[in-house]
Amino acid sequence: MLAEAKRTVRVPLGDRSYDILIGPGLIASAGREISARLKGRKLAIITDENVGALYLPAFMESLGQSGLTATSLTLPAGEKTKSFEHLISVVDHVLEARIERGDAVIALGGGVIGDLTGFAAGIVRRGSRFIQVPTSLLSQVDSSVGGKTGINTRHGKNLVGVFHQPDLVLADTDVLDTLTPREFRAGYAEVAKYGLIDKPDFFAWLEKSWRDVFAGGEARIEAVAASCQAKADVVAADERENGARALLNLGHTFGHALEAYTQYDSARLVHGEGVSIGMVLAHQFSARMNLASPDAAARVIRHLKEVGLPTTLQDIPGEMPTVDRLMDAIAQDKKVKGGKLTFILTRGIGESFIADDVPASEVVRFLEEKLGQ
Amino acid sequence: MLAEAKRTVRVPLGDRSYDILIGPGLIASAGREISARLKGRKLAIITDENVGALYLPAFMESLGQSGLTATSLTLPAGEKTKSFEHLISVVDHVLEARIERGDAVIALGGGVIGDLTGFAAGIVRRGSRFIQVPTSLLSQVDSSVGGKTGINTRHGKNLVGVFHQPDLVLADTDVLDTLTPREFRAGYAEVAKYGLIDKPDFFAWLEKSWRDVFAGGEARIEAVAASCQAKADVVAADERENGARALLNLGHTFGHALEAYTQYDSARLVHGEGVSIGMVLAHQFSARMNLASPDAAARVIRHLKEVGLPTTLQDIPGEMPTVDRLMDAIAQDKKVKGGKLTFILTRGIGESFIADDVPASEVVRFLEEKLGQ
Known part of the structure; x- marks a missing residue:
C-alpha cells in the first residue's frame, strides 16, 4: 500500500539531475532512501524548533537504522532566521561535522530552513551534497524544487544566495496533517498557480477535487506530485x-x-x-x-x-x-x-x-x- | 607600442567565456576596456589599503572618463580580510550601490581581494557580473583566472566559497613594478609551475629568460600570458x-x-x-x-x-x-x-x-x- 502510493518526479538537469519522492511515511523510511543513493555515511541536519520537536527524533532514528550518522542543528522558526548570522551558524555546524564529498547536508523544515540550508550547502567546499525534506505544503510544491537558495538582508528578501540543486527531495505528505488550515491553504495557492500558468486541465481537476486534496490521501499526493512535475518542467x-x-x-x-x-x-x-x-x-x-x-x-x-x-x-x-x-x-x-x-x-x-x-x-x-x- | 604589447587570452567556457587582457597601462585604459564590454554603467570597486593608495584614484579616473560611475570600498590588507565579517561588508556595499544586471563588481587587488570579492559577486542576486583587476604576480597568473572564490574560517582556508567566473580580467603588468622582490619571486613559483606541469619548453624558456621576466617588458608580459593560457586550458x-x-x-x-x-x-x-x-x-x-x-x-x-x-x-x-x-x-x-x-x-x-x-x-x-x- 505504502509503496503503491509513492510517486517519483525526476528533475532532468544533466549530471545534476535528481529525484523528488512524494508520498506518505517518507520520514520513517528516509534512512533507506538516502543510504541507497549516497556514497557517504555522514549527515548534518538543519531544522527549526517547531519542526524539530515534531519530526527530528523519528528522522534521526530512521537514519541510524540504515547505518548513517547524523548531527543536528536546531534554529529558531521564522523568516528572520534567513540571515547572515544563521548562515554562519549553519556553515560552522557543517564544517564542524566534517561533512565531506559523498556526505550530505539535510534541510528538515519549510521554506526558510530549505533556503538557508541550501545556501550553506552551496558554499561549503564550493558546493556540498544537499537533501531537502520539506515539511510544509509551500516548500513541497515550490521552494524545495529548483535550486534557488538564499537569505534576506536589510536591502530586501532573497537578494543574497546561490543556485544549488539538491541531490534528493523527500516530500512526506503525512507531515502536512500537522499544518494549520491557514498554512495548508497558503501552500495550496502555489498548487493552483501551476494550473493557471499552463495546465488548464489540472486547474479544472482542482476545482472538482480540492476537498479531497485538503482531506489527504491519494488526491493530495497527486496534487503535490503534479505540482512538482510542473515546476521540474519549467x-x-x-x-x-x-x-x-x-x-x-x-x-x-x-x-x-x-x-x-x-x-x-x-x-x-x-x-x-x-x-x-x-x-x-x-x-x-x-x-x-x-x-x-x-x-x-x-x-x-x-x-x-x-x-x-x-x-x-x-x-x-x-x-x-x-x-x-x-x-x-x-x-x-x-x-x-x-x-x-x-x-x-x-x-x-x-x-x-x-x-x-x-x-x-x-x-x-x-x-x-x-x-x- | 602599447597596443602591440597587449595580449588577450580567451577562457572558453560556453556562455560564461571571458577574456584576460595582459599588458602595460591597463589600469589607465580600464574605462575603455570595460565600457566596451559592459551593458551597465554602474560599478562597485573593492580594494585594500595598500593597493587602493597606489591605484584607486587613477582607476576611478579612467572609469569616469568612459562615462562609468563607480563606488569603492577599501578593506584592510592581508589574509585575515578573507572572513565572513568582510564578506558581509562587501555584499552590503554592492547592494547599497544598487549594482544590477548588466552592472559589475570589481576586485582591484591581489588574491585576497579577488577571492573575497568574487565570492560576494557570486552570491549577490545569485550571481552578479564580476571583473578582476589583479595587482600581484600571483593573482595575475593564478587566482584571478578560473573562478575559484572563497573565504577562510577557523576550520581552514578556502573552505567556504563558490565557483564564479569573472566576465573580464585586466592584468596590468606595469603594476608588478611596485611589488617587492620577495612578492614577485613568490608569484614566479606559480609561473614555473605551469612549465613543470606539462610545458617543458616553457620551463626551458624560463631557465634561459627568467632575468628578463623579472626585469619587466616583453618577456614578463609573455610569461604572464603563457601562464594565463596554461591555466585557461586546464x-x-x-x-x-x-x-x-x-x-x-x-x-x-x-x-x-x-x-x-x-x-x-x-x-x-x-x-x-x-x-x-x-x-x-x-x-x-x-x-x-x-x-x-x-x-x-x-x-x-x-x-x-x-x-x-x-x-x-x-x-x-x-x-x-x-x-x-x-x-x-x-x-x-x-x-x-x-x-x-x-x-x-x-x-x-x-x-x-x-x-x-x-x-x-x-x-x-x-x-x-x-x-x-
Missing part, C-alpha cells in the same frame, strides 16, 4: 531564470508588493495569501487590458474563495495601502524601464505569458479602481 | 575540479602543509615559497619512487634557487617541523583513504600526473630523510 527548461522560469512568478509581482507593504507581518498576510490575491489581480488586469475574458478572472476568484483564500485587497486586515505605496513596492521588486514593467499576464485559464512592456500608468489606474482611490 | 577542460584541474596543485600538498605548520606567518613563509619547496619535494619524492630521474629534481632545484626561491625545508626560518606535524597537516588538506594519499607526482620536467594511491608510509619515510629525523 526548471529543466530554464534553470537560471533567463526566460520561461519567470512564469513561476504568476501572481508574485502584486503578491510581493503586498507582502512588502504589510512588512512581512504574518498575522496580516503570508506569502501564499499574497500570491492568491496577486493571481486574481493578474487575471483582472489581463481582462482590463483586453487580453483575457473576464470569465477567467471570475473562475479564479470563485475557486480561491471556495478554498478559503483571500482574493481582494480588502481581504487583508488592517489599513489599506495607497496606490503610491504599492507602486513603490512593485518598482523595488521589478526593474522599471522607461515606464514599462514586466508582469506575468494571461489570455485565459492556463494561458499565462511574460509581458515585458506593461505601462506603469495602466497599473496605476487599475490599482486606483481596485482601491477606490 | 580550467576549460575541468571547470569544477572533477579531474585534470587537480594538476594545478603540483607542489601544493607539501606547500599547504608547510603554510599550515608555519601558521600562515608571512614573515616565515608565503604561499609561493611553500609551493616552491613543495614542487622540489614532489620531484624528489617522484625520483625516490622511481617514477622520474633525479636529474629532473636537480634541474628544478637549480632554477628555483637561481631566482632566489627557497627549495628545502631547512630554508624556512625558525624551528623545523616534525614529520608528525607535517603528516597531520597533509591529512587535513587531503583525504586519506586506507592509508593512501592523492599527490601530483611527475615522470620528468613537464610530465606531471595525478597519483591517487600514494602510500602514506612512503611519504613518512621520505620526510624523515629530508628532516634527518
Whole structure:
C-alpha cells in the first residue's frame, strides 16, 4: 500500500539531475532512501524548533537504522532566521561535522530552513551534497524544487544566495496533517498557480477535487506530485531564470508588493495569501487590458474563495495601502524601464505569458479602481 | 607600442567565456576596456589599503572618463580580510550601490581581494557580473583566472566559497613594478609551475629568460600570458575540479602543509615559497619512487634557487617541523583513504600526473630523510 502510493518526479538537469519522492511515511523510511543513493555515511541536519520537536527524533532514528550518522542543528522558526548570522551558524555546524564529498547536508523544515540550508550547502567546499525534506505544503510544491537558495538582508528578501540543486527531495505528505488550515491553504495557492500558468486541465481537476486534496490521501499526493512535475518542467527548461522560469512568478509581482507593504507581518498576510490575491489581480488586469475574458478572472476568484483564500485587497486586515505605496513596492521588486514593467499576464485559464512592456500608468489606474482611490 | 604589447587570452567556457587582457597601462585604459564590454554603467570597486593608495584614484579616473560611475570600498590588507565579517561588508556595499544586471563588481587587488570579492559577486542576486583587476604576480597568473572564490574560517582556508567566473580580467603588468622582490619571486613559483606541469619548453624558456621576466617588458608580459593560457586550458577542460584541474596543485600538498605548520606567518613563509619547496619535494619524492630521474629534481632545484626561491625545508626560518606535524597537516588538506594519499607526482620536467594511491608510509619515510629525523 505504502509503496503503491509513492510517486517519483525526476528533475532532468544533466549530471545534476535528481529525484523528488512524494508520498506518505517518507520520514520513517528516509534512512533507506538516502543510504541507497549516497556514497557517504555522514549527515548534518538543519531544522527549526517547531519542526524539530515534531519530526527530528523519528528522522534521526530512521537514519541510524540504515547505518548513517547524523548531527543536528536546531534554529529558531521564522523568516528572520534567513540571515547572515544563521548562515554562519549553519556553515560552522557543517564544517564542524566534517561533512565531506559523498556526505550530505539535510534541510528538515519549510521554506526558510530549505533556503538557508541550501545556501550553506552551496558554499561549503564550493558546493556540498544537499537533501531537502520539506515539511510544509509551500516548500513541497515550490521552494524545495529548483535550486534557488538564499537569505534576506536589510536591502530586501532573497537578494543574497546561490543556485544549488539538491541531490534528493523527500516530500512526506503525512507531515502536512500537522499544518494549520491557514498554512495548508497558503501552500495550496502555489498548487493552483501551476494550473493557471499552463495546465488548464489540472486547474479544472482542482476545482472538482480540492476537498479531497485538503482531506489527504491519494488526491493530495497527486496534487503535490503534479505540482512538482510542473515546476521540474519549467526548471529543466530554464534553470537560471533567463526566460520561461519567470512564469513561476504568476501572481508574485502584486503578491510581493503586498507582502512588502504589510512588512512581512504574518498575522496580516503570508506569502501564499499574497500570491492568491496577486493571481486574481493578474487575471483582472489581463481582462482590463483586453487580453483575457473576464470569465477567467471570475473562475479564479470563485475557486480561491471556495478554498478559503483571500482574493481582494480588502481581504487583508488592517489599513489599506495607497496606490503610491504599492507602486513603490512593485518598482523595488521589478526593474522599471522607461515606464514599462514586466508582469506575468494571461489570455485565459492556463494561458499565462511574460509581458515585458506593461505601462506603469495602466497599473496605476487599475490599482486606483481596485482601491477606490 | 602599447597596443602591440597587449595580449588577450580567451577562457572558453560556453556562455560564461571571458577574456584576460595582459599588458602595460591597463589600469589607465580600464574605462575603455570595460565600457566596451559592459551593458551597465554602474560599478562597485573593492580594494585594500595598500593597493587602493597606489591605484584607486587613477582607476576611478579612467572609469569616469568612459562615462562609468563607480563606488569603492577599501578593506584592510592581508589574509585575515578573507572572513565572513568582510564578506558581509562587501555584499552590503554592492547592494547599497544598487549594482544590477548588466552592472559589475570589481576586485582591484591581489588574491585576497579577488577571492573575497568574487565570492560576494557570486552570491549577490545569485550571481552578479564580476571583473578582476589583479595587482600581484600571483593573482595575475593564478587566482584571478578560473573562478575559484572563497573565504577562510577557523576550520581552514578556502573552505567556504563558490565557483564564479569573472566576465573580464585586466592584468596590468606595469603594476608588478611596485611589488617587492620577495612578492614577485613568490608569484614566479606559480609561473614555473605551469612549465613543470606539462610545458617543458616553457620551463626551458624560463631557465634561459627568467632575468628578463623579472626585469619587466616583453618577456614578463609573455610569461604572464603563457601562464594565463596554461591555466585557461586546464580550467576549460575541468571547470569544477572533477579531474585534470587537480594538476594545478603540483607542489601544493607539501606547500599547504608547510603554510599550515608555519601558521600562515608571512614573515616565515608565503604561499609561493611553500609551493616552491613543495614542487622540489614532489620531484624528489617522484625520483625516490622511481617514477622520474633525479636529474629532473636537480634541474628544478637549480632554477628555483637561481631566482632566489627557497627549495628545502631547512630554508624556512625558525624551528623545523616534525614529520608528525607535517603528516597531520597533509591529512587535513587531503583525504586519506586506507592509508593512501592523492599527490601530483611527475615522470620528468613537464610530465606531471595525478597519483591517487600514494602510500602514506612512503611519504613518512621520505620526510624523515629530508628532516634527518
